[in-house]
Amino acid sequence: MPGTAARSLSIHRQGSRREWPVAVKTRIALFGPPGSGKGTQAKYLAECWELRHISTGLILRQAIAAKTSVGRKAEVYMNKGDLVPDHLVHQVVEDSLGQVGYDNFVLDGYPRRLLQAQQLDKILGERGRHLDMVLLLTLPTEIIVKRLTRRRVHKLTGEVFHLDYKPPTGIDPKLLVLRPDDRRDVVWERLRVYRAQTQPVEDWYRKRGLLIEIDADGSIDEVHERVDLALAGGSP
Ligand code: AP5
Numbered sequence: 001m002p003g004t005a006a007r008s009l010s011i012h013r014q015g016s017r018r019e020w021p022v023a024v025k026t027r028i029a030l031f032g033p034p035g036s037g038k039g040t041q042a043k044y045l046a047e048c049w050e051l052r053h054i055s056t057g058l059i060l061r062q063a064i065a066a067k068t069s070v071g072r073k074a075e076v077y078m079n080k081g082d083l084v085p086d087h088l089v090h091q092v093v094e095d096s097l098g099q100v101g102y103d104n105f106v107l108d109g110y111p112r113r114l115l116q117a118q119q120l121d122k123i124l125g126e127r128g129r130h131l132d133m134v135l136l137l138t139l140p141t142e143i144i145v146k147r148l149t150r151r152r153v154h155k156l157t158g159e160v161f162h163l164d165y166k167p168p169t170g171i172d173p174k175l176l177v178l179r180p181d182d183r184r185d186v187v188w189e190r191l192r193v194y195r196a197q198t199q200p201v202e203d204w205y206r207k208r209g210l211l212i213e214i215d216a217d218g219s220i221d222e223v224h225e226r227v228d229l230a231l232a233g234g235s236p
Contacts (some may be wrong), residue, residue, distance in 0.1 A: 026051065027129065028231070029107040029120075031202065032137030034190040035148040036216045037223055039160060041137065042108035044224050049231065052100040055108040058158075059092050060084060079180045081189030083197060086115055094123055102127045112198045117205070134205040135230055137216035137223070141191065148187045152176040166220065 028051070030038040039055060046053035060078060063071030070092070074084045093110055102124060111117040124130050139147075150163040155175045161168040168176055181190060205211040214226045 026104045027102075027124070027132045028105070029110065029131055029134045029205075030137065031134050031198075031205070031211075032216065033139065033141075033144055033194045033198075034187065035144040035151070036137035036139045037147075037220070038108045038137060040220055041135075041223060041227050042106045045106045045227065045231075048228075051104050051106045053108060054093070054096045054100070054105055054110070056089055056092055056110040056112075057108070059096065060089075063092075079186070081181055081186040081193060083112055083193060086113060086119070089116065090119055093120070097123060102129050111201055114201055114204060117201050131210060133212060133231070134210045135227060136202060136205075136211055136213045138213055139216040143217060144191065145184070145187055148182045149178075149184055151179065151182055153179060 026049075028045070030042050030045075032038055039058070042053045042055065045051050057078075060071065060074045064075045064078070065071070070088055074088055077084045089110065089112075093107075093116075097105065107120075111120050120131070147162065147165075152161045152163060152168060153159070153176070154161070154168070154171065155177050160166075161171075161176065180186070202211060212230045214223065214230060216223050218226070
């Protein structure tokens with residue numbers, strides 16, 4: 001099963017835009033602390049590289065909105081900043097990967113525990129596949145807190161804005177909401193949980209040679225370019 005696909009990479013460099021054909025990785029996991037820009041970059045990858053965006057956080061929030069049994073159980077954990085139990089997330093991921101045929105995907109927010117990383121290996125391995133690349137977005141804590149506490153989500157479309165960096169121009173402020181887990185106290189708890197439970201997974205992927213670190217401190221476009229380069233096998 002091929003883990004790469006021929007695409008045309010377009011990168012803005014020194015005042016001009018260059019395009020050249022590349023073989024990009026197509027089974028990718030985006031990794032990084034809350035607010036490091038996983039959702040923003042995953043959406044971009046999905047649009048520009050024709051990958052399917054699988055965000056466990058988004059799927060769980062949709063389940064909460066739809067008041068499903070998974071949603072009701074997950075909500076209690078999410079609103080406190082805790083991770084949702086593995087068995088609930090596992091089903092969500094297995095279904096989503098099945099829907100995309102186990103290829104051409106970017107996972108956003110999964111895996112988040114060692115057990116989840118092992119489960120992912122098993123799901124893919126049983127179909128003769130494996131992850132091609134894990135992109136770790138890194139960002140200092142003080143910037144993370146600003147990005148999350150000033151993030152706003154459109155109530156109807158789900159579009160993600162930032163009051164300073166991606167302003168919701170012309171949108172009725174009543175339609176813009178703060179995620180319940182973006183309250184400052186919950187953000188600190190999410191960061192603590194990330195360090196305790198998710199960071200060990202970084203090392204697991206690093207030892208396997210799959211992890212590529214990307215400096216996520218920069219404008220959204222600058223980070224897009226670093227991600228593009230990483231996908232195309234260059235140095236971010
Ligand atoms: P999830 O939704 O995955 O939350 P998260 O990992 O904490 O990440 P965020 O969505 O908060 O941030 P992001 O990194 O996507 O940043 P974004 O691009 O939005 O999970 C939520 C919860 O679900 C978890 O806490 C857990 O309870 C549960 N869950 C999910 N997956 C699970 C799993 N596998 N196991 C167990 N539980 C699970 O950017 C943030 C803001 O910054 C935005 O406003 C954006 O516009 C702005 N921004 C982005 N990039 C830039 C930039 N370069 N410059 C300036 N602003 C930027």
